[in-house]
Amino acid sequence: MTETLLREMRDGLLILTMNRPERRNAMNPDLTAALRDATAEAAEDPAVRAVLLTGAGDAFCVGGDVKAMNEGSGRAPSLGERIHSLRDRMNSSRYLHEMAKPTIAAINGPAAGAGLSLALACDFRVCASTAKLTTAFAKVGLSGDYGGTYFLSQILSPAKARELYLLSPVLTGEEAAAIGMVTKSVAPEAVMDEALAMGASLAAGPTVTLGKIKRNLALAAAGAGLNACFDSEARNHSECGYTEDHKEAAAAFVEKRRPVFVGR
Numbered sequence: 727m728t729e730t731l732l733r734e735m736r737d738g739l740l741i742l743t744m745n746r747p748e749r750r751n752a753m754n755p756d757l758t759a760a761l762r763d764a765t766a767e768a769a770e771d772p773a774v775r776a777v778l779l780t781g782a783g784d785a786f787c788v789g790g791d792v793k794a795m796n797e798g799s800g801r802a803p804s805l806g807e808r809i810h811s812l813r814d815r816m817n818s819s820r821y822l823h824e825m826a827k828p829t830i831a832a833i834n835g836p837a838a839g840a841g842l843s844l845a846l847a848c849d850f851r852v853c854a855s856t857a858k859l860t861t862a863f864a865k866v867g868l869s870g871d872y873g874g875t876y877f878l879s880q881i882l883s884p885a886k887a888r889e890l891y892l893l894s895p896v897l898t899g900e901e902a903a904a905i906g907m908v909t910k911s912v913a914p915e916a917v918m919d920e921a922l923a924m925g926a927s928l929a930a931g932p933t934v935t936l937g938k939i940k941r942n943l944a945l946a947a948a949g950a951g952l953n954a955c956f957d958s959e960a961r962n963h964s965e966c967g968y969t970e971d972h973k974e975a976a977a978a979f980v981e982k983r984r985p986v987f988v989g990r
Contacts, residue, residue: 738775738929747783765821789839813942826937832921843872844896853899933989
């Protein structure tokens with residue numbers, strides 16, 4: 727049986743590849759469970775210093791497997807069961823967003839629905855200029871999951887999120903980059919090279935420090951007051967001063983060389 731999620735480690739960079747190319751990496755129960763488990767493990771594994779998420783074939787992820795939903799089989803779950811199951815599987819977005827290490831989405835092709843939400847959960851999005859991006863939910867009679875409404879409201883604005891969800895336009899990667907929805911738009915053939923280069927650089931960085939930067943930014947994004955942000959910055963900045971990576975960076979500065987970080 728083909729694995730629905732492929733995992734590869736390259737010098738601290740964990741590459742997760744959604745592997746249902748025949749269904750454009752549409753999310754079925756096996757894939758959503760694998761994503762939840764892999765991202766949870768990556769968040770806690772000290773050997774993982776950055777995560778890159780992409781899709782096999784010519785698509786990133788077109789969201790839920792609507793065809794399979796329509797076919798259906800067996801007993802329909804109750805509302806309570808459906809809510810519990812979905813909420814549990816949605817944690818993959820939370821792990822991608824909150825883990826104390828950088829995350830990158832390499833959007834090599836269409837990203838729609840929950841697939842787009844997964845990309846938005848990441849810290850960076852390297853997108854093919856020709857890729858088609860859309861929330862898609864309204865067009866299939868669903869309101870949206872995997873945190874897309876939260877991430878779009880944070881990345882862009884509440885007003886823009888309403889536009890993209892209620893009207894569900896299709897944007898190219900180039901258009902998405904122009905409004906700040908993705909980090910950069912590149913030629914389709916360059917997506918993986920660009921994302922891997924970014925991932926390698928981040929995986930070789932001061933991992934503890936990068937995680938604390940993410941925590942500071944998350945606190946500010948959550949609407950914390952200035953004093954709370956000051957408290958967080960003071961603690962995290964001071965704790966970073968005790969890391970091996972800070973000491974290495976200070977020594978490298980004095981010795982006029984590039985620092986070699988170990989992630990501690």
